[in-house]
Every structure is written in structure tokens, then in C-alpha cells.
Amino acid sequence: MLRNTRSLVIRILLAILIGTASIFFAFILIHWTNSISEDKRHKELAEVLKGVVESEGVEGLLSISGVPVANIFHGEDGLILFEGEQKAWVYSADEKQNISVYENVNKSVVHITTIAEAQVNAFMDVLPAQGTGSGIILSSDGYILTNAHVVEKAASLKVGLYNNRTYSAKLVGIDNEDDLAVIKINVEKDVVLYPITLGTSEELKIGQKVIAIGNPFGYDRTMTVGVVSGLNRPVRTSDGKIIMNAIQTDASINPGNSGGPLLNGRGEVIGINSTIYSTTGSSQGMNFAIPIDTAIAVIPDLIKLGKVSRGWLDLAAVQLSPQLVAYAKLSVDKGVLVSQVVNGGFADKAGIKGGAQMVQYGSSVIYLGGDIITGVNGEVVEDLNDLYLALLPLRSGQKARVTVNRKGETKQMDVELIERTAQHVSALVR
Template sequence: MTPRRLTAAALLAAAALTLGACGSSSGSGTTTLAPTGGSNKTVVVHSRNGGFDPAAIYRAAAPGVVTIRSILPGGATSLLGGGGTQEAVGSGFVLSTDGEIATAAHVVTDAQSGGGGPIHEAKAVYIQFADRNQVAASIAGYDPQADVALLKVDPNGLQLRPLPLGNSAAVQTGEPVAAIGSPEGKEQSLSVGVVSATDRSIPSLTAFQIEGGIQTDASINPGNSGGPLLDAGGRVIGINEQIATRSGGNEGVGFAVPMDLVKRSLDQLRANGSVRYAYIGVTTQTLYPQLAGRLGLPVDAGALVTKVIQGGPADDAGLQAGTQQIEFQGLKATTGGDVIVAVDGHKIVGDTDLPQLIAQHQPGDTVTLEIIRDGHTQNVDVTLGERPQSGH
């Protein structure tokens, strides 16, 4: 994944993936959006005949989108390569009139996609608003697991325009979206597209994946990182984070961190300055009907346990990993271990179901797994641990 922040020195070209509220509508084509917090102003998006109106979305949302300049620590190597002090440019958006700003964690740290050692905060962070005011910001906290950061500015003398937060669980493939940010350092730029897919797994700043990612063809380029992805009503449904590219530029495959995950992260960052995630300690392979038939399993969906992390929660609960490998339809499958088919009664069908179900819990919670072992169904209780920043 390519980072969507921009350094003053150079852009990274990579042949891989790089890090680049409630609404109501009426027949008049007016959508009223109420951001969280009683002191915040209401934003109104007037759409043409109730349709997608990028100009109206831009007029309403752009005042709440900011450009972020980060001075990275000396001697550190950033996502975009190089060492020594660097200036990185990204985007963000206003959360509240109290001075809260949301952005991507890699905009204000030297974090590496997929992990890669200690993470260092920027030495200094500056926020430039649409009205040309520019002020220093502090980092209230960052979450490398979701690539989310919470910044704080002194609101005195500023006219802050919070953006309303949407519900990413309701996002559907094909719906129109708009991205606002500072691609290539060009502030307050608008691009539009559609949601190309949902429930994507995308790299985080740790060894784990961000689940439920939103894929879009809206143009996202270096400097867009941390900016909002907006639905037709002007609600933020994700934080723009990275693109899949071979050239280092946008090729129509961009990704955003889903807003429901962002809100969870922001809540904990406000309260604690950091975020904890539940951890089960397994590596799995997705089961599909034809593979299930080949393996003679009594189910056609689930997660084949291919590895159990020693000393982890699943290991403590006695889960068993497969030890044999077969080749089927040109792919290798690890067999002979447990098959997880449900978590607390919620069936596992897709690739992201198991990690998303675990992520809904807190460390210390106990979940009941329905598993298939040696052809028989049984339940296993697992007390979840806390996810590390490395490992599985």
C-alpha cells in the first residue's frame, strides 16, 4: 500500500500496495446533517433532486477539511523512505468545535506499513484550515492498528466546522463518494467516484490487517492520507489511507479506513490516548463449498485453523491447527485442524468475518467458538487477550 501523505523531499514510487452523525433527507433534495456534540453547528447539503451533488458536498464539507504538515524526527526512516528530518504533508478533518482533528496515524508518525520497529511521533504538527489560519497541534494519541490519529488545537480565535460522521456498516458497493484533501500538496482538492467494494482487508501499521476497508475509485494521491471519504449526504464514511499502485500514483484502487472502526478508535484515544484490541491468536484460511467437499467437512463455510500462536488465547483454550497440506484447484490448503464456523452464534462466511467478530470485543472478554474437530461439532470458550503490534 502507498502512503497518501506527501514529503517535501520526494514521493515514494512502489510496485505494490502503498499507504498513500445522523442524516435525514426529504423530497426537496435537502439533507440535514447534525454532527455529534450539542455546541456544533448543523451542516446542510442541498442536493439536486435528491441525487449526488459533488459541488454541494464540497461547499458544506470543505471548510472542515484541513491540511496537516508534520516534522518527522531526525534520523527516522518514514513510510516514504529516506532518513533525517522530513516534512510530511497529509490531510485531516475537524471533529468538534473543541479543537479535535482526525487524521491517519502515518501522517503524524514515521510508522511503516505492516510494522517494522518502533514508531516515533512527529516533532511538530501544524494544521492549515480552509480559511488560511495555520496553528500548531498536539497529538492526543494514535492507533497504529487502525491507522488513526487524534490531534488537538486551541480553538480560540478559530471558526471550526466539524464534519458529521456516518455509518460505514451501511455503505454499499456502487454508491457515489467524494474525497477532499491535499493531493500532491494541493489544498482543498475534490475528487469523486464510487464505492468499488466493501469489507476489504488492508495493511495497518502493524503486522495485523485493517478489516472492513472501503475500496473506491475516487482519486487518492500522496497528500490525501487522513482526509475524509464522504457519502452523498456529506457524512464521513471513512478516512482515506492508501492506494494499490505500480506507478506510485492513483490507478483507480484506493482504500479508506471504515468510519465505524475510526469512531471506536477515536473514543479510546480520547479516553486513554491509546487503543486496545482483542486478540485470539490464530492464523486461518477461508473455507468455501468446493474445498469443504474435498475435505469431507459437514459445513461449507468457516475458517480453517492453520496456525495457533504458542501461549496465546487460542492455544490456552486448546484449539488445534492443521499439520497436513494438500493442493486443490491450484491452491495449497492446510488440513487436519479445527474449523471455526461461528463466534457467539455468528456464522463465519467471508475472509474478514472472524477478525471483525473478535474486534468487536475487549481484551479479557470470553467468546464461544463453534468448531468442527474430527468431523464433530463442539463449543470451545476462549478468553481473549490483547493484540500485540507484531505477530499474529
Template sequence: MQISVCNSWSSLQSLGLFSFPKRLLFSQPVCSDDETKHIVLSSQPTSTQRNCIEELGEHKSFNPLTKRRMLLTSCFMYLCYHPSRYLSAQALGDPSVTIEQVTPPVFPSGALFPIEERIVQLFEKNTYSVVNIFDATLRPQVKVTGVVEIPEGNGSGVVWDGLGHIVTNYHVIGNALSRNPGQGQVVARVNILAAEGVQKNFEGKLVGADRAKDLAVLKVEASEDLLRPIKVGQSSSLKVGQQCLAIGNPFGFDHTLTVGVISGLNRDIFSASGVTIGGGIQTDAAINPGNSGGPLLDSKGNLIGINTAIFTQTGASAGVGFAIPSTTVLKIVPQLIQLGKVVRAGLNLDIAPDLIANQLNVRNGAVVLQVPANSLAAKAGILPTTRGFSGNIVLGDIIVAVENKPVKNKAELDNTLDEYSVGDKVILKIQRGNENLELPIILEEKTS
């Protein structure tokens, strides 16, 4: 039997269907009209419908659960899927008005405010010094939808000089560098923005890389008119609160500008290359994946840092970004260009990692574990950690300062020694048991 329900719930209630006793529900067809059996419910039932309802009330054979479900399901299907619900809305218009009458006036934007004009000029001047870098071993993949998936090795870089040297982060091309390429080998693809706004693609050949400072130098064979070197500023004179700008290629969107302020100085940067870099610049300028290797500029447009990392739980900018200061960049990049490596002044000693130092109950200072024979440290009289006759550990010297600069752990010792050059003579403050000593020592080239 087919049950057709119309109008609304009030129509059903007007018929008293939801107040029927259970005996009105039946299991066999009744009230036939020719060969098709219908019960049509409307707001004003016909005489035939009234007769059917009266017959229902006298019928004794029923299945209460099944018929009630059928009735409720029919009501629900009608209310939800009746074609009248999907008829297009009637368009309303006012033919008494014209297009001109309902079109508001458009006012010219006029001249920019001075601060806006300055930022625009800084971007237009420096954007040609920023390049887009792709790790040569990681190719973008075009999906069926046409969306380009940007690989992890996508980043930014800056034009360092007119010879074609490009500076970027070590981790931007880290996958290619993990294969130990030689100098001159192609490790990246470099896109340079031409004056007409067209990206020109070049092979980026490895010049040198320094994992400890997350910096790398590439070289491209590009004409001089395409190479617009960045102007390098002094990061040592930065102050918290001054304005800064970041230009890069976040998520593959090339030449994107973000503006912020210097939020902090002398931060420890936990770089994506797996090392800790001291003296970092903290900024709230939005830095996202793809900004790595791009420039952080001051309000004069000078390079004050190389963007390298973000602090986030989601992978996107959370208002805490970090940059390698230009003082560090100026010290590392020329060496990479000239020598292909970085020559560091240091002490050829084995210094205990923080975990071992904590196990030895040393909370302040760098614990000396081993001192190679015939090294300058051995000649200066620095003592290593040893074992006593009973098997107990005898602590070696603990370096607590270099030239009155406090040293709390191994990382701070390395960062402090980075400020010196090979051959410099420094005074180490040593804690040896209950004694406090001062030992002069000449710094030598630190072996990797």
C-alpha cells in the same frame, strides 16, 4: 576556397552540379577573383561562373570524397541556417474592423443546476473540517526554482470534536511514530483553514495511534471558532453506486474536492502502514498522495470513511481508491482519545500465517500454532500444533467459523473478532482431525 550556395536545391540542379562527373571535383583552388576565391551558385549563373565551371570540367586533380562532402555540407548549412529562415512573420491585420466588432458577447453563467449547487454547498460546508498535516520530522524543501517539494509525510485529517482532536492516518505521521514518541509529544504540523481563507498553523501533539487500522489522533490548541467538527455517518448502510465526495490535500494542493461513486464494499485494504484492513470502501473518486487521512463523504455531507490508500502502478490515481469505513473509525478513535491505545477483543493464540498454513496444506481456516498456558483459550480446550514421537507435525485445531461467520485465514479471524468486545462469549467452530466441534469461549483483551 569558400563556396557560397544560394536559393534552393533546384538552383543547384539547374547548374548541373549534381550530375557532374567525378573529374569536376578538385583539390586545388581555381578560378580566382583577386585574393578571395568564390564559386557563387545561383539560379542564373554569370559568365564568370560559367567560365569557372568550364575550367572545373577540364581540371584533373581532385579528391572526390572530400569535395563532395564539402559541397553537400554547404548546401545543408545554407538551407537550414540561412538567416531568412528566422525573419519574423509579417503581421497581418484588418484596420477596417474595430475591437468591439471582433469581441464576441459574453453571456452570464446564471444559476447552477441543482446537483451542482448541492455539491458546492457540501464542499463549502465541510472544507473547514479538513486540515492539512505534515509530519514534523519531514520538512518541505524549497528548490531554487521556488517549487515546494511535498514530503512523503504530507496528508490530510479531519476535525473530530471541539476539543481539538484531529483524526488522520497512521502512515501520514509514520516517520515520527517510528521514533516511539510519548503522548503529548509534537509529531506533526497541522494547518487549519480559517473563515477568512487563511491557513493557521498549529503543533499536532500525539494522543494515540493504531497501526492495525492505520488511524491516529492528534490534538491542537486551537480556538473553538476554528474547530468545525465533521459529522459522522453510517458506513454500514452504504450501497454500490451512490455518490460520494473526497476532500483533501493531494500533492500539497490544499482543500481539493473530487467526486465519484461507491465502487465496492468490504474490500481488503493493503495500507501504506503495512497492514491489511478489512471491510474497506472502494471508490472511483480521485484519491492521490496527500488525500490520505481526509474524509470520504456521502451525498448528505456525512463522514463515511477516512481515505487511506490507492491501487495504482504509477503512484497517481487510477480510479481505484479505498477508505476505512466510519464504523471502524467510530470504534477506534474514542479508545485512542480515552486510553491512548485500542483495546481489542480476541484470542491470545498464535495463529499460523498464510504461508505456513499453505505449507501445512491448510487452505481453509485459521491454524492454531500455540496456546499459552492459563489462557482462556487453553481453559476452553483449544489444542495447539505439536510434533509426534516420530518428529512428524500434528496439526492443532483449525478455526473455520466464529458464530457461523466463515473464517478462511488469520486476517479474516482478526477482522471477525474486531466486531466483538472484551468479555463477549462466542462459539468457535473447530476442525480437529476428522472431527467438527463447537467450543464456547469468552473473548479477552488481545495483547499486542
């Protein structure tokens, strides 16, 4: 009897154990199956959401999720979301960015007033002519960057600061070719100067927001906002100067803004506002700034030497066009044709060859058969702007390694550079 009872207990325990194990394994199987199904659904959902982001952006995804968003700011570190209805916020993300830039930068912008003895009336009295412009503080010891055309004809200079104090300034260095100048003021020890932050113009994108601060028509530290409308523009100013590689913007620029900063969204200077295209004398949405990289390259020379002596090749260069390539049956379709070299000059002595076949090219006469410049110091040269940029860092007296294509054969020559003049740059703009 005891044996039968023990056997029954064992059978019951085994049944319970087997049943428990079966239930456990069934639960595991169901959970595993559900996990596979859930993972599949997640992947399918991820693909759908990815498509929404690609077609409608982050805004569309947030709208589907039911998150009310008033504004979105896209930054380098991700996204900043202004949730809720627009009325819940005093400032949008874009407005807060503008306010922050102005508060951080406006004390670094100065108001420049010039006096020039340039007019004589009917009684032979000399009448002082007054001009106005803008500038940016480069250092705490008083160096200021502005446009050359703002200060070049001035008999005296005055600089107004954020604190409404005005100081006499002296011209330190001028670069008429790039329309840049450095002036200097001396202030009391208790006056703090706020140097501006210089950025770079190399990575600008068309459509990128830009901010201009200056003194249009004498209104101190006025701020306007726009976008980069174009890049690498060759611009001829009203007084005949050529600005190469200019930044085009629609941020409103008017007389008095010249010499002021063009800023990115971080408040870094990416250009120096210089000129406008206008039929009325006021802004019509086509304004141009000198790239800050150009300014950075010349500021040390302007402060130390008072001028800049840039290098150039002593030859006549012609940009290739499809028509010219076809007519001359050239072996390359990109580069700069050497029409002529100065007899006995540096390019001639280095072995660069000019052309011998004279032809009419538009309103000019050029010579075919010469070398085609395709590179300078390892930089590819496809057009005249590339040649300008490749020679930009070099000074007269230095040597440049010039790569040419001569009837299908590549050759390299070290050429000593002459000093670049405004006439050389003017020839690049036709």
C-alpha cells in the same frame, strides 16, 4: 267532466314521473357502465405505465407524458425534478448536491504539515523532511482524526484551518494497525471549529456516489467525486501495513489526501482516505479508505488511552477452500479451520483443538483434523474476514464465545482473548 279532467291530470303526472324516473335510472346505468369501463382502462393504463417505469425508469414515463425534464435527483424522500431544458438551469441536481456538500464540510477539513528529522547529508547535517496530509475535526475543543502514517514519524505537527491560521498540534493517540491517529490543537476563543458529521459505512452500496475532500500536493480542501468501486477489501499498503475491510473508490486521491474524509451524498463521513494503488505514485483510479465504523470504534480509546488493545484468538487459522474441504473430507464447507493452538494458551485451555495431520498447503504448512470455527458471539463466521469483523469490537482480556464444528458436532467455548498484533492481521492476507 271534472272527474275526467282530474283523472287525465293524474295520468299525465304519473307519466311524467315514470318518464323522469326512467331517464334518471338510465343515466345512472350509463354512468355506472362508463365507470366500469373507465376503471378498466385505468387499470390497463396503470399496468402499461408500470411496465414503462420498470423498463425505462421514471425518465421514460415523464418523456411519454410530455414533461421536459433536465435532470432528476433520486433522494430518500422521493424525486426532485429539474423541469425544462438544461440551459434553463445554472446547476444540475447532481451539481447542487456536490456544491452543498462542499459548502457544509470543507471547513471541517484541515491541512496537516509534519516535520521529521529523518535525513542526513554528506556533511552530517540533519535535514528536516516535510510531509503533508489531511484530517477532519472531531470536536469543537480541537480533536482531529487523521491517518497514523501521516503523523507517526513527525517531530512536530502543524495544522492549517479554513481561515488560513496555523496551529501547533500534539499527538494524542495512534493506532498503527488500522492506520488511524488522533491529534489535538488549541485555538483562540474567537476561532470557531466545525466538527464534521460522522455517518456509517455499514450500508454502503457499490456504485454509490462518494466525495473526497483533502489537500493533494498541498492544494487546500480540494474536492473530487467518484463512486464506491468495491467493499471489504483487504489491502496491503506500500509500507507493509494491512488495512482490512477497506472501501475501494475511484474518487481521485493523491499524496496529501491521506487522513481526509470520504463522504456520502449527505456530507457524512463514511471513510478515511488512506492509500492508493498506483504504479506511478499518483491516482490511477484505485483508492482505498478506512471504514468510518472502524474509526468510530477506536476513537474513544485513542483519546483516553492513546492506543487500542484489540482482542484475538491465540491460534493459527486457515480459511476453508473447496479444494481443502474436498481433500480433508470435511463435514462443513464454510468456516475457519484451526490449524494449531498455542500450547497452554487461552484457546488451548478453553478446549479448542488444533490439527495433527501435517500437509503442504500452497507455500505454507498446515495441520488438518482440528476444529472449524463457525461463529463468534452469535455472529456467523464463514471466512477469515468474518472472524476479523466478529472480533473487531472486543479487547484483549475479554472473553468470546466461540462456536466450532468438531467432526460434525457443534461445540461452544468461552475463550479469553490475547492482544492482536499487526502480524495477526497480516496473516489474514495471502
